[in-house]
Amino acid sequence: MAVGNFDGLHLGHQKLLQKALSQKRLLGGNLAIYSFTPHPQAFFQADKKHTYLENRETWYQRLKDFGVDILIEEKFTKSFSELSAQEFLLKYWQSSLHLKSLVVGSDFKFGFQRTGDFSMIQNWANDCDIQLFGISPVMINNNRVSTSKIKSYLLEGSVFEASQLLGRPFSIRGQVEPGHQKGRELGFPTLNLRDFSAENLKRGVYITLVRGAFDVWNSVTNVGVRPTIHEKSITLVESHILDGFKDNLYGQNIEVEFLSFVRPEMKFSGLESLKLQIASDVTAAENYFKKKQGV
Numbered sequence: 001m002a003v004g005n006f007d008g009l010h011l012g013h014q015k016l017l018q019k020a021l022s023q024k025r026l027l028g029g030n031l032a033i034y035s036f037t038p039h040p041q042a043f044f045q046a047d048k049k050h051t052y053l054e055n056r057e058t059w060y061q062r063l064k065d066f067g068v069d070i071l072i073e074e075k076f077t078k079s080f081s082e083l084s085a086q087e088f089l090l091k092y093w094q095s096s097l098h099l100k101s102l103v104v105g106s107d108f109k110f111g112f113q114r115t116g117d118f119s120m121i122q123n124w125a126n127d128c129d130i131q132l133f134g135i136s137p138v139m140i141n142n143n144r145v146s147t148s149k150i151k152s153y154l155l156e157g158s159v160f161e162a163s164q165l166l167g168r169p170f171s172i173r174g175q176v177e178p179g180h181q182k183g184r185e186l187g188f189p190t191l192n193l194r195d196f197s198a199e200n201l202k203r204g205v206y207i208t209l210v211r212g213a214f215d216v217w218n219s220v221t222n223v224g225v226r227p228t229i230h231e232k233s234i235t236l237v238e239s240h241i242l243d244g245f246k247d248n249l250y251g252q253n254i255e256v257e258f259l260s261f262v263r264p265e266m267k268f269s270g271l272e273s274l275k276l277q278i279a280s281d282v283t284a285a286e287n288y289f290k291k292k293q294g295v
Helices: 011-027 040-044 056-066 085-094 118-128 147-156 159-166 196-200 271-292
Strands: 032-037 070-075 101-105 131-135 171-175 191-193 204-211 216-224 236-241 253-264
Touching (some): 011 101, 011 131, 101 118, 159 253, 171 191, 191 253, 204 236, 216 253, 236 253, 253 271
Parallel strands (some): 032 070, 101 131
Antiparallel strands (some): 171 253, 191 236, 204 216, 204 253, 216 236
């Protein structure tokens, strides 16, 4: 079993999972994830809005793809938060789980007022004949890999830096929805997604890849509320395929990968000036992909 919030499955989380997966292959049995719901941060800081890096469906699929067999999401309540560290180990792990091997972060703290630590788990694991592994934090460019650091990068538009900590480009998966056809009227039709995880991103225009069921397309994507067209505050993800793609993908699932930030969201004086700016954004994206291909 690997223990943590795993809210983003970044390189630090992957390091824990890789160790747990190697133990599964060595010892047999199932690979379980032990996590919490709601996120402890959301519980203790209820006045602050907490967003996960991706929606639950995407998160579940990533865990499955990694080889996770069982997901345990412990309900994080007031009474649960007041358990002593020893009570937690005895009631929630020793009495209800059949553990062969346990993988935690070496700095993992638990129990009331965070009094439980790796040393306490080590003593308990020895008594229960459980193999325990402590995983040290992953450092990238002198930064500790963490979900909070990834979020700070995304809110700055620093999607490349975020991808270094994630081990993959930040992406949003979802079902293509019908829009208001404004992009098509301007000559730049878009594939539209609506997902809460877009709130983690700086509003603006990005160079992206769109992944469908069988194809991948170069694209340019706007994340925002379209202030020139309307004032609603719903965050939209609108991707324009660069190669003249015209198929109808309504209802199909796509994934939008964010590669580079182009410019922040802007309000224009009218649709004509907006159209000129979109053309400029498209050119910037085309040049980006040409450079990538060495053209």
